[in-house]
Amino acid sequence: MEVQSVQAIAFSSLTTNTIPAEFIRPEKEQPALTTFRGPAPEIPTVDLCDPDQGNLVRLIANASKEWGIFQVVNHGIPSDVISNLQAVGKQFFELPQEEKEAYAKPCGAQSVEGYGNKLQKDPDGKKAWVDHLFHRTWPPSVVNYRFWPKNPPSYREANEVYANYVREVADKLFTCLSLGLGLRGDALKEASGGEEMEFMMKINYYPPCPQPDLTLGVVAHTDFSALTLLVPNEVPGLQVLKDDRWIDAKYIPNALIVHIGDQIEIMSNGKYRSVLHRSTVNKEKARMSWPVFLEPPAEFVVGPVPELVNEENPPKYKPKKFKDYAFCKLNKLPQ
Numbered sequence: 001m002e003v004q005s006v007q008a009i010a011f012s013s014l015t016t017n018t019i020p021a022e023f024i025r026p027e028k029e030q031p032a033l034t035t036f037r038g039p040a041p042e043i044p045t046v047d048l049c050d051p052d053q054g055n056l057v058r059l060i061a062n063a064s065k066e067w068g069i070f071q072v073v074n075h076g077i078p079s080d081v082i083s084n085l086q087a088v089g090k091q092f093f094e095l096p097q098e099e100k101e102a103y104a105k106p107c108g109a110q111s112v113e114g115y116g117n118k119l120q121k122d123p124d125g126k127k128a129w130v131d132h133l134f135h136r137t138w139p140p141s142v143v144n145y146r147f148w149p150k151n152p153p154s155y156r157e158a159n160e161v162y163a164n165y166v167r168e169v170a171d172k173l174f175t176c177l178s179l180g181l182g183l184r185g186d187a188l189k190e191a192s193g194g195e196e197m198e199f200m201m202k203i204n205y206y207p208p209c210p211q212p213d214l215t216l217g218v219v220a221h222t223d224f225s226a227l228t229l230l231v232p233n234e235v236p237g238l239q240v241l242k243d244d245r246w247i248d249a250k251y252i253p254n255a256l257i258v259h260i261g262d263q264i265e266i267m268s269n270g271k272y273r274s275v276l277h278r279s280t281v282n283k284e285k286a287r288m289s290w291p292v293f294l295e296p297p298a299e300f301v302v303g304p305v306p307e308l309v310n311e312e313n314p315p316k317y318k319p320k321k322f323k324d325y326a327f328c329k330l331n332k333l334p335q
Ligand SMILES: O=C(O)CCC(=O)C(=O)O
Pocket: 202, 204, 218, 223, 230, 232, 237, 238, 277, 278, 279, 288, 289, 291
């Protein structure tokens, strides 16, 4: 299926040095007008090899309560595993358009998986400066290789190796997040679907943009996953809303960026907060990022963990199947 790509639009905008009007965000969203430039606190960084487990749990819990995001160093994923993942993703986006289109989201189907963007979907007619590729990477029963690029040939191996490491890091993070709420170590993983939890890989490709001050890559949102683990390339662009200010995430080579998603906010009955974030784009360089959304299976019911609910802490969220939550969010319906 033919995909109108932002990458192709970006290429033609090089001749005019301007972007099409649909990409110009309203002033209240434009990065040049809304990015906080004063001294700002930095997104917390945690060392996953901290020998003091209690300290690690506290740091992760505090970051998840106050920020909803943190960066992780010493996570155990070798740097060549990350650079391989990045190299094969970059090579895919550099293929000719027709080759990428072999992986386009099937027409009509409500498929998240595949190559595409949101150009047709935005109800306000505004467009975002980013293309993407989605495919599940775990568990094997939900993997559909039809959406995994065959070119470059090492794409599959690089992604499988990365997915295996993500499983280990995710387990550690879920344990720390559970302990940080005074729960059993496996509580939040089990409340997210346990071994059935699905890993949805997304590659964001933000082409160079002649007017980066006026547009956005991914517009402000919270992730509807349980947890998101993201690696960016070296081009900065991620911003988070903290105390009503949009602040830049610092690029730390090889760090993983962890977002608390909506499902953990719900399970924790609001103790951990899913974070509002967005991404800006760059004038000269393509920015890329590789978030993996850790999601409950579609039919799995997510609600506040019973141990966290009592008379003083009544439930703030209704239990809901993950697919119904996602449907309401995508269609902007009340939860
Ligand atoms: O590119 C980034 O850093 C953020 C991407 C993002 O938030 C998303 O795809 O959900």
